[in-house]
Amino acid sequence: MSIGRTKLNAHIIRTKHYKRKMHLVVDMKIENINDIDMKKWKKYKEEDIRTDSLWIIGKRDNSGVHSPDYWGNFIPQIPRQAMLRFTKKNEWVLDPFLGSGTTLIECRQLGRNGVGVEIVPGIAENAKKLIEKEKNRYGVRTEVVVGDSVSEKIWKEVDNINKKFQLIIMHPPYWDIIKFSRKKNDLSNAKTLEDFLSRFSMVVKNTYPLLENERFLVLVIGDKYEKSEWIPLGFYCMENVLKTGYKLKSVVVKNMTENRGKRSRHSLWRYRALKGNFYVFRHEYVIFFEKTDDR
Ligand SMILES: C[S@@+](CC[C@H](N)C(=O)[O-])C[C@H]1O[C@@H](n2cnc3c(N)ncnc32)[C@H](O)[C@@H]1O
Incomplete structure (x- = not known):
């Protein structure tokens, strides 16, 4: 090979390396959507700021x-991880299925403002009391709204509190696995899977305009087993969110510790699984979507 050709090859290799590097730089978004100090990124441990798709x-x-x-309720580490990666201090978080208020408690701990919607007045009232007991050292706002996230009406009330949110966290009922109330519009009272999914989709659609562009929706959901069939609620819900126009960014599988009921019946479940040719649930999903108006 002539010297000229060797030089040319070296140039091509350098150009490819440069392009790859540039690609990496472009892939890492320029605008900050969190308070992570990228100059010190090696200092963050995986359990502090998670980047793997398996959360044990x-x-x-x-x-x-x-x-x-x-x-x-979900473990506080879920909203915490989402807020640390996808919001900065003093930004706004929306939770349309507030339950006991875990998201808003975490908002107070991390210095984010938050609004939560809960359909059952008693649950909302308890959540409000609990949230107010959490120290508010950053002086943020945490508001509980009683109402049905499926109906459009409630979103006007939310809009009066705050117009644009930087993160939405959704932890809907896993259809009817736990009945949260007798209320007709409670998602856990949906009569059929189609009904559950259509109500869930309405919540995704209602909240879409409230999320700032290039920001994240986080969906926490598990599957269901009924009449000897695995019903992949997680995948169905994910598909519905994608239909609204969101971009899928990550599917995280998180371990699920046994609830009180299941713990005491562990061997019964193991027996059922062996007999029925299925596996006992030990995981749920934390699915991350980005709103991109250019789609
Ligand atoms: C899985 S729990 C959420 C738990 C919550 N992440 C926590 O940590 O406490 C779902 C909640 O959604 C509420 N819910 C069900 N249907 C609703 C609806 N249409 N609008 C608002 N809240 C609803 C239920 O009452 C229940 O409290």
Whole structure:
């Protein structure tokens, strides 16, 4: 090979390397949507700021007023991770299925403003009391709205509190696995899978305009097993969110610790699984979507 050709090859290799580097730089968004200091990124440990798609979380965080007492609440580490990666201090978080208020408690701990909607007045009232007991060292606003997230009406009320949100966290009922109330419009009272999905889609559509562009929706959901069939609620809900126009960014699989009921019936479930040729649920999904108006 002539010297000229060697030089040319070296130039091509350098150009390819440069392009690859540039690609990496372009892939890392320029605008900050969090307070992570990228100059010190190596200092963050995986359990502090997660980047893997498998979350094995040991103990439930019980800091501040967080409590495991509400049957069906998620562990505080889920909204915490979402807020740390996808919001900055003083930004706004929306939770259309507030339950016991985990998201808003976490908002107070991390210095984010938050609005939560809950259909059952008693649950909302308890959540409000609990959230107010959490220290508010950053002086943020945390508002609980009683109402049905499926109906358009409630969103005017939310709009009066705040117009644009930087993160939406949704933790809907896993259809009818836990009945949260007798209310007709409670998603856990949907008569059929189609009905459940159509109500869930309405919530996604109603909240879409409230999310700022290039920001994230996080969906926390598990599947269901009924009449000897696995019903992949997670995948169905994910498909519905995508139909609204969101871009899929990540599907995280998180370990699910046994709830009180299942723990005491562990061997019964194992027996059923062996007999029925299925696997006992040990995971749920945390699915991340980005709103991109250019789609
Ligand atoms: C899985 S729980 C959420 C738990 C919450 N992440 C927590 O940590 O406490 C779902 C909640 O959605 C509420 N819900 C069901 N249908 C609703 C609707 N149409 N509008 C608003 N809230 C609803 C239920 O009452 C229940 O509290």
